Amino acid sequence: EAGVAQSPRYKIIEKRQSVAFWCNPISGHATLYWYQQILGQGPKLLIQFQNNGVVDDSQLPKDRFSAERLKGVDSTLKIQPAKLEDSAVYLCASSLGDLSSDTQYFGPGTRLTVL
Amino acid sequence: KNEVEQSPQNLTAQEGEFITINCSYSVGISALHWLQQHPGGGIVSLFMLSSGKKKHGRLIATINIQEKHSSLHITASHPRDSAVYICAVYFGKLVFGQGTRLTINP
Numbered sequence: 624e625a626g627v628a629q630s631p632r633y634k635i636i637e638k639r640q641s642v643a644f645w646c647n648p649i650s651g652h653a654t655l656y657w658y659q660q661i662l663g664q665g666p667k668l669l670i671q672f673q674n675n676g677v678v679d680d681s682q683l684p685k686d687r688f689s690a691e692r693l694k695g696v697d698s699t700l701k702i703q704p705a706k707l708e709d710s711a712v713y714l715c716a717s718s719l720g721d722l723s724s725d726t727q728y729f730g731p732g733t734r735l736t737v738l
Numbered sequence: 739k740n741e742v743e744q745s746p747q748n749l750t751a752q753e754g755e756f757i758t759i760n761c762s763y764s765v766g767i768s769a770l771h772w773l774q775q776h777p778g779g780g781i782v783s784l785f786m787l788s789s790g791k792k793k794h795g796r797l798i799a800t801i802n803i804q805e806k807h808s809s810l811h812i813t814a815s816h817p818r819d820s821a822v823y824i825c826a827v828y829f830g831k832l833v834f835g836q837g838t839r840l841t842i843n844p
Contacts, residue, residue, distance in 0.1 A: 663836070664836050664837075665742075665824050665826070665834030665835050665836050665837050666781075666824075666834050667834070668831055668832065668833075671831065679830075679831055714781065716781075723767075723768040723769035723786075723788075723828035724769055724786055724788070726783045726786065727771075727783060727832070728783075729780065729781035729782070731778070731780055732780075
């Protein structure tokens with residue numbers, strides 16, 4: 624079974640530039656999550672999708688971050704414009720459902736450096 | 739204020755030692771997860787607990803709902819156990835602790 628795929632793996636941009644990340648979840652997984660992990664900290668949920676609908680985006684900085692889940696499968700996360708404090712690893716995860724007992728499967732992450 | 743606190747933040751031990759990592763949380767939860775993160779970022783789910791104790795190989799996880807506390811134990815630790823161990827609690831969404839960096843020296 625293929626895991627969660629993310630691209631790119633690494634990205635370096637200058638502040639005020641735009642960047643987009645892509646995630647392909649495990650086939651059949653209804654729930655998709657984007658997390659931001661700053662160095663030395665645990666992941667923080669940015670947005671959760673159930674199929675192609677948004678369940679929770681309370682911690683997404685909506686003035687600069689946007690995300691969509693195309694046809695309830697792949698997802699893209701965009702930052703426009705980027706700030707220095709956006710430097711982090713962006714993790715995508717998916718699960719079958721959204722229950723507390725559902726295991727989340729994580730992708731390898733995209734490491735973003737903003738200069 | 740962090741809703742999930744882990745201790746210690748860093749732990750270095752010798753191969754073969756018994757390891758304990760602690761997690762405390764401040765709100766009522768429906769489940770607690772322990773995850774392992776290796777260098778390079780990959781995160782793997784180890785356990786999901788809502789009560790009692792679970793064991794998988796050399797790993798044991800316990801939870802005390804009344805005391806809002808969970809522990810992850812590793813018996814006969816090995817250098818390949820070196821990783822960051824993260825506790826996450828579920829109350830509508832997963833909230834993660836800051837992680838415990840474990841280094842096992844041969």
